[in-house]
Amino acid sequence: MNNQAFTEKYYIDRKNTSSIKWARGKQMNCLPMWIADMDFKCNERIIEHLNDFIAYGDYGYANLPEDYYDTVIAWHRKRNDVVYKQEWFRTSKGAVDAMYQVIHALTKENDPIMINTPLYPPFKDTILKTKRKVVESKLIDTDGYFTFDYADIKKKFKEKKVKMLMLCSPHNPVGRVWKKGELEELFALCKKYKVLVCSDEVHSDIIMPDQTFYPALSFKEYQDLIISIIAASKSFSLAVFSHSHIVIANEKLRNRFISYQQLQHTGGINAFNALPTYYAYKYGEEWMDALNNVVFENYHYIREHLGKYLNMTSLEGSYLLFLDLGAYNDQESASKCLIENCHILTNPGEDFSKRYNNWVRVNLATSLDNIKKAVKAITKYIRSTK
Numbered sequence: 001m002n003n004q005a006f007t008e009k010y011y012i013d014r015k016n017t018s019s020i021k022w023a024r025g026k027q028m029n030c031l032p033m034w035i036a037d038m039d040f041k042c043n044e045r046i047i048e049h050l051n052d053f054i055a056y057g058d059y060g061y062a063n064l065p066e067d068y069y070d071t072v073i074a075w076h077r078k079r080n081d082v083v084y085k086q087e088w089f090r091t092s093k094g095a096v097d098a099m100y101q102v103i104h105a106l107t108k109e110n111d112p113i114m115i116n117t118p119l120y121p122p123f124k125d126t127i128l129k130t131k132r133k134v135v136e137s138k139l140i141d142t143d144g145y146f147t148f149d150y151a152d153i154k155k156k157f158k159e160k161k162v163k164m165l166m167l168c169s170p171h172n173p174v175g176r177v178w179k180k181g182e183l184e185e186l187f188a189l190c191k192k193y194k195v196l197v198c199s200d201e202v203h204s205d206i207i208m209p210d211q212t213f214y215p216a217l218s219f220k221e222y223q224d225l226i227i228s229i230i231a232a233s234k235s236f237s238l239a240v241f242s243h244s245h246i247v248i249a250n251e252k253l254r255n256r257f258i259s260y261q262q263l264q265h266t267g268g269i270n271a272f273n274a275l276p277t278y279y280a281y282k283y284g285e286e287w288m289d290a291l292n293n294v295v296f297e298n299y300h301y302i303r304e305h306l307g308k309y310l311n312m313t314s315l316e317g318s319y320l321l322f323l324d325l326g327a328y329n330d331q332e333s334a335s336k337c338l339i340e341n342c343h344i345l346t347n348p349g350e351d352f353s354k355r356y357n358n359w360v361r362v363n364l365a366t367s368l369d370n371i372k373k374a375v376k377a378i379t380k381y382i383r384s385t386k
């Protein structure tokens, strides 16, 4: 399916739905390009099956479909060459909920936990709210291409006695799909300094054509250190169902995690919330490939038209672009500058790290028409500043 056909079929007008993204846009009189959800419907097979479930009316306690885990495992095996086992899986009500649970279950109060910034804010919030200590290691920015600072990571692992690394892979907001060698070097340090890795991989289905995504659990040598968080919610636009997986290969670690869940009376299966994930992985491959092409085209359009004026990340994965408006920002925050001058609502860079107040995060999971509107408004503003 070409991009135009995909957009015609799946673009959804969310102006008058309960969409948080569009309600805020309306309130601010802006085109909403913030928050990480998309303006496309999930594929029609998911909708048909949900309609059937609802119409049939059996809303009693329910099991998961018999081949639920086989389906999830097959998706990740086919797309990312990783072999998960059914017994490794636990569930949670979303990826941020999973982060809370992992930190609570597998670390102690005051334990130092590392994050690589700039980073999606709930990582830091979760560490603080669970009364652990944030250890920040800044990513190195080379003209919008962000990499780990291994010397800094090593120093902090050693000196601060870090217990867990909260990894974002692919990374929100810098759009990196970490290379195999980068992850190997990182995990080798984690192993040496006995640091557990919690790898949030919720963006792993949106991978640009020239990139390969390496799930943390595909590194057999380091499996014992790793807790992965995976979900179909971002990639198939299923956030309203609040369903994600926590995958732990290490049996001892998993048992500690299960004990925690049992104590909290959480982690039970909600079969209704899990159904869209099941149908997405069962029937969503063509849709997902088409969506990836749309995101790639949107990214290229922005790079082609704004690249001569602005520094931006090289998008490798996710549908989130991090854009540097430093040269044109007339406010304390670039997001404010875009609201006032262009009527575009983005996520402020400073939410991802204070030092990125000249940057904004832009959501590309929308129609090319919306992208064109945004590019036109930004170009007009940039030209007006000369």
Ligand SMILES: Cc1ncc(COP(=O)(O)O)c(C=O)c1O
Binding pocket: 035, 036, 093, 094, 095, 096, 097, 120, 168, 172, 200, 202, 203, 231, 233, 239, 242, 243, 244
């Ligand atoms: C890396 C990452 N993790 C987690 C989330 C939130 O996931 P959930 O809504 O399942 O808690 C997001 C949302 O943007 C995200 O980008």
